[in-house]
Amino acid sequence: MASGEETIVIAGAGSIGCYAGGCLALAGRSVILLARPRVEAALRQEGLRVTDLEGRDRTIKPDALVVTADPAAALPKADTILVTVKSGVTQEMAALIAAHARPDAVVVSLQNGVDNADRLRAMLPARRVLAGMVPFNVVQSPDGEMPLRVHRASDGTVMIEDGEGGLAALLGVDGFAVETHADMKAVLWGKLLMNLNNALVALSGLPLADELADRRWRLILAGQIDEALVAMKASRIEPARIAGLRPALLPKVLRLPDWLFKLLARRMLAIDPEARSSMWDDLQRGRATEIDDLQGAIQRLAEKAGTPAPLVVRIMTLVRKAEQEKRGSPGLAPGAVTAGMVV
Structure with missing residues (x-):
């Protein structure tokens, strides 16, 4: 060309x-x-x-x-x-x-x-x-x-x-x-794992760097990724590395204490302070989000594989509620997202 x-x-x-x-x-x-x-x-x-x-x-x-x-x-x-x-x-x-x-x-x-x-x-x-x-x-x-x-x-x-x-x-x-x-299939499934965080930025209203720096939010992301990896393994899908990490290690890194995460995950935290997610932007503008193509893809995979994904489903429910209310980001705290759940 x-x-x-x-x-x-x-x-x-x-x-x-x-x-x-x-x-x-x-x-x-x-x-x-x-x-x-x-x-x-x-x-x-x-x-x-x-x-x-x-x-x-x-x-x-x-x-x-x-x-x-x-x-x-x-x-x-x-x-x-x-x-x-x-x-x-x-x-x-x-x-x-x-x-x-x-x-x-x-x-x-x-x-x-x-x-x-x-x-x-x-x-x-x-x-x-x-x-x-x-x-x-x-x-x-x-x-x-x-x-x-x-x-x-x-x-x-x-x-x-x-x-x-x-x-x-x-x-x-x-x-x-x-x-x-x-192998774009592996690349896309690998990216989807990190894109599960888009909804957490949208629900919290926090800049991406601030949200990722808070272990309480990372625990929720790690829980979703755990559910996704179980469904992927059952479906024989092998996602590509994320930020240099094997996908299986990602939940472990996300669960580290804040000080250690900041030390070891510099590449993941190389984000402009103003960055948020496109899903946050969609809520702010009163538009439909891509929740059905992010968490929804994991939910469908888990249902087909017969594996549990309660946290993914909970996040989907909260985002859909925010879409319907058309008031922008609901500004939820981590505890409000996981109320009644073990993360």
Whole structure:
């Protein structure tokens, strides 16, 4: 693939999509951002500011961005489509791709959860669909801040499924490192284990670094991971390493005293102080969360395997309650989350 000739469409320019598209545009790639009308209006008005944990602070002027809310205007031009929508609208985006994109366009899922690439493949059977994984957290500026800013608040390398020559070189740019991986199933299940923490950030309202630094919250995360690992083992799923650790060791590390955890888990705690989770952001904005594709994936796996997952189910119940109430994060304490349970 020759980067100067390929057009990349970001199918769902929210936080992750704007960050990926911004980095690619800054590197000279041909990028079209397919965004919701609110984001489209903000980008057309003042452009896009892209910042990160390492201190980069770059701005793209409005006239240097190609952005639209019309799938019919963006998707037919795509050589590569990066799907960055929330899991709940994967099938909707797949239908738009089927209706408007060229048959030879390569589709890459850069979404949370473990089965979005499979959902895309089911609806796009004649197309090349690749799984991908974004390991880092991106924070979007509050409504009204101009220019709209997307800030990468943790680090890591984006992984994409091997098999499409030149794609990693096309997508890998300054601030957005990309590598291929031969076993994306393991990578996605490994990431899901840590993504079980998204709900705890959402329920607590705490910044991610503060929440992870508190052993009471880590005990809840460790308990969920224990349940997930039992279900995975029963299902013969082997998740990839997380932050350099074998998954089986992760609950043990999370249960360490605060002082020892901070000493041994520096890589896990290399997070910008402002970082929270996308699920927290969804609650704040009154939107549906991805709870069904995170904790829900573990619940379904456990039910199929016949293994218990009461803590995962409890977290799901609390997040769904917060979704229904539409009051943002409920600001729960750890004891309120685990009331009546042994963690």
